[in-house]
Amino acid sequence: MTTSFTRELWTSIDAIYAAILRHPFVTGLTDGALPRESFRFYAVQDALYLREFARTLAIAAARAPEDDWIIMFNEHSATALRVERALHESFFGEWGLTPKDVATTPPAPTNLAYCSYLLSVAHTAAFHETVAALLPCYWIYWEVGKALERTGSKDPLYARWIGTYASEDFGGVVRAVLDVTDRVAATLGDAEREKMRRHFITTSRYEWMFWDMGWRRESWPV
Numbered sequence: 001m002t003t004s005f006t007r008e009l010w011t012s013i014d015a016i017y018a019a020i021l022r023h024p025f026v027t028g029l030t031d032g033a034l035p036r037e038s039f040r041f042y043a044v045q046d047a048l049y050l051r052e053f054a055r056t057l058a059i060a061a062a063r064a065p066e067d068d069w070i071i072m073f074n075e076h077s078a079t080a081l082r083v084e085r086a087l088h089e090s091f092f093g094e095w096g097l098t099p100k101d102v103a104t105t106p107p108a109p110t111n112l113a114y115c116s117y118l119l120s121v122a123h124t125a126a127f128h129e130t131v132a133a134l135l136p137c138y139w140i141y142w143e144v145g146k147a148l149e150r151t152g153s154k155d156p157l158y159a160r161w162i163g164t165y166a167s168e169d170f171g172g173v174v175r176a177v178l179d180v181t182d183r184v185a186a187t188l189g190d191a192e193r194e195k196m197r198r199h200f201i202t203t204s205r206y207e208w209m210f211w212d213m214g215w216r217r218e219s220w221p222v
Contacts, residue, residue, distance in 0.1 A: 005185035032154040042214030052115035059122035132196035
């Protein structure tokens, strides 16, 4: 029985994913121990991240070799700015933050590094490498959402966040990207697959760092 390439990718980040589930930011979403100030910091930074994630998706769409993939990644780019932004803005309204307040917030160091990495891969590497770099943001959020939903949250605000990423609608989006990843990997040799694996592992590490950034409310040291 053969193992899909995406399953091999997931196995390669077992330790990273375990560390994500142990992180106090993530556990705090269910037990209510996450300080609201840390979640607010994270949400603002995530809104800034999504803008650059959407740009990366648009570049992936432009370089995709199949029409259906062009359509899909363009739709995902729009969704990143519309649907998920709507989730954030529902929080921002409760906190008295305007869109201008969010847009003028400087990106934290980890956020800037992660976005810069994604855009660099999209501009300089092949389509399959870009897909691999984008995949953790889809897949890890879905897995985390499902894991946290099984536990449940004591905080209605955090429960709303969890529900977004645990939803079947989001799961369908993730499964579509997994399918593209497996299909494109099937056409490649070992060297190209290894490049995909390296990008996947790198951005999975950035996912852990992003939650850690939120927990610490990271700022520039100088």
